[in-house]
Amino acid sequence: MESIRAYRFRVYPDDVRRREIDEQIELARFLYNKLLGRAKEEYLKDRNLQITKSTFNRFMKEIIEKNGELNRLYSQALQNVFVRLQRAYQNFFRRVREKRSGKRIKVGFPRFKKYGRYSSITYPQFGFSIESKTKRHNRIDVLRVSKIGTMRMEMHREISGKILTLTIKRDGDEYYAVISASSELTSTRTDDINPVGIDLGLMNSDNIMENFAVLSDGKRIRKPDFAGMREKRISHWQRVVARRQKGSGRREKAREKLHDAWRKVNNQNDDFARKAANTLVGSGYTSFAVEALHIPNMLKNHRLARSINSAAWNRFIQVLSYKAEDAGMRVIQVDPRYTTRRCSACGTDREMPLGERTYLCAACGLRTDRDINAARNILHRSTAGHAGIEARGDPASLHPETDAKAGPSKREHTFGPGSLDLKGSPGL
Numbered sequence: 001m002e003s004i005r006a007y008r009f010r011v012y013p014d015d016v017r018r019r020e021i022d023e024q025i026e027l028a029r030f031l032y033n034k035l036l037g038r039a040k041e042e043y044l045k046d047r048n049l050q051i052t053k054s055t056f057n058r059f060m061k062e063i064i065e066k067n068g069e070l071n072r073l074y075s076q077a078l079q080n081v082f083v084r085l086q087r088a089y090q091n092f093f094r095r096v097r098e099k100r101s102g103k104r105i106k107v108g109f110p111r112f113k114k115y116g117r118y119s120s121i122t123y124p125q126f127g128f129s130i131e132s133k134t135k136r137h138n139r140i141d142v143l144r145v146s147k148i149g150t151m152r153m154e155m156h157r158e159i160s161g162k163i164l165t166l167t168i169k170r171d172g173d174e175y176y177a178v179i180s181a182s183s184e185l186t187s188t189r190t191d192d193i194n195p196v197g198i199d200l201g202l203m204n205s206d207n208i209m210e211n212f213a214v215l216s217d218g219k220r221i222r223k224p225d226f227a228g229m230r231e232k233r234i235s236h237w238q239r240v241v242a243r244r245q246k247g248s249g250r251r252e253k254a255r256e257k258l259h260d261a262w263r264k265v266n267n268q269n270d271d272f273a274r275k276a277a278n279t280l281v282g283s284g285y286t287s288f289a290v291e292a293l294h295i296p297n298m299l300k301n302h303r304l305a306r307s308i309n310s311a312a313w314n315r316f317i318q319v320l321s322y323k324a325e326d327a328g329m330r331v332i333q334v335d336p337r338y339t340t341r342r343c344s345a346c347g348t349d350r351e352m353p354l355g356e357r358t359y360l361c362a363a364c365g366l367r368t369d370r371d372i373n374a375a376r377n378i379l380h381r382s383t384a385g386h387a388g389i390e391a392r393g394d395p396a397s398l399h400p401e402t403d404a405k406a407g408p409s410k411r412e413h414t415f416g417p418g419s420l421d422l423k424g425s426p427g428l
């Protein structure tokens with residue numbers, strides 16, 4: 001079955017492009033209203049007349065001839081005005097028919113669009129593209145739109161399937177790109193019978209990350225030490241850039257080298273994220289609870305190895321989110337506070353110094369691995385969220401009582417020593 005899905009991403013046009021988009025929207029709205037007015041004239045003459053495509057086309061030409069400013073409307077956006085009007089018109093006549101056949105519905109002629117009620121322009125398949133660049137440590141997605149130019153796009157998930165249209169939408173003073181794509185799908189929502197919590201690995205004092213992630217059932221995801229391997233290269237080029245004179249060609253060259261090094265890290269992260277997400281989605285779990293990462297804090301992190309790893313985590317959560325969604329599963333982000341310090345069995349808090357590998361609870365006697373304890377807390381918070389509250393940042397989910405109730409009993413606390421084998425994961 002083919003399904004069409006819309007992806008909505010925030011975009012950040014600069015002032016010039018903003019004005020350009022606003023003007024295009026207003027021109028499109030103007031044309032829409034003019035065309036509708038013309039169609040209404042015909043309708044009032046003969047209420048049974050359905051206007052054909054070629055008649056609409058003729059009207060459009062007449063209107064553009066009379067209103068020279070419409071020549072500034074891009075041809076792609078112009079075609080879409082036509083599509084929208086036709087759709088409104090067809091709906092109208094369908095409802096008229098339904099009413100005649102006895103349905104009790106109100107039927108009104110399509111309305112003129114006031115300012116703000118027509119706030120987007122649409123490009124067909126051609127006329128735009130999406131590009132990815134690497135800037136500083138991060139992948140930057142850029143939307144390139146013909147005639148308008150480029151703008152940064154916050155692309156929080158990948159688009160699957162064939163891209164059909166782009167709509168640029170103004171919402172207050174924010175702008176969004178809505179991209180529609182069709183793909184062969186679609187799985188139905190999986191029953192959430194086997195949720196799992198994921199604790200993302202921390203680095204020890206030697207900046208080595210032992211596990212990329214630890215699951216609440218005790219499984220571990222290991223990650224090759226990309227950071228360590230690339231760190232030297234990156235820090236080398238960082239020093240070179242800093243040393244060379246601003247604006248010099250030699251500095252520019254060094255900056256390119258630095259970009260290359262980051263790009264390699266990001267590509268490896270992407271690759272790893274896909275493998276790990278595929279493995280997880282195919283491992284029999286039915287939903288995933290993860291910590292909500294606070295990206296601003298992480299970017300402040302000047303430790304190179306750490307920023308490499310936080311980039312990897314972000315990417316992983318992103319990829320896991322869309323892979324899970326495609327499989328009909330949810331990824332729930334929960335408040336990350338106290339997941340390490342709290343006992344996942346009874347909810348008591350204790351200090352957990354970084355070097356302490358085992359969580360030992362004085363109150364209830366729980367003894368378990370530090371990371372597994374954290375992963376279980378993460379899982380509890382997400383199941384608290386299932387009860388009807390949004391898991392992310394919800395203060396109620398921090399209450400030990402809530403957590404403890406949703407949690408497993410003490411007897412269940414055993415180690416699952418297995419680790420997930422990423423090599424066997426399905427295609428990238």
Ligand SMILES: [Zn+2]
Pocket residue numbers: 343344345346347348361362363364365366
């Ligand atoms: Zn306890």
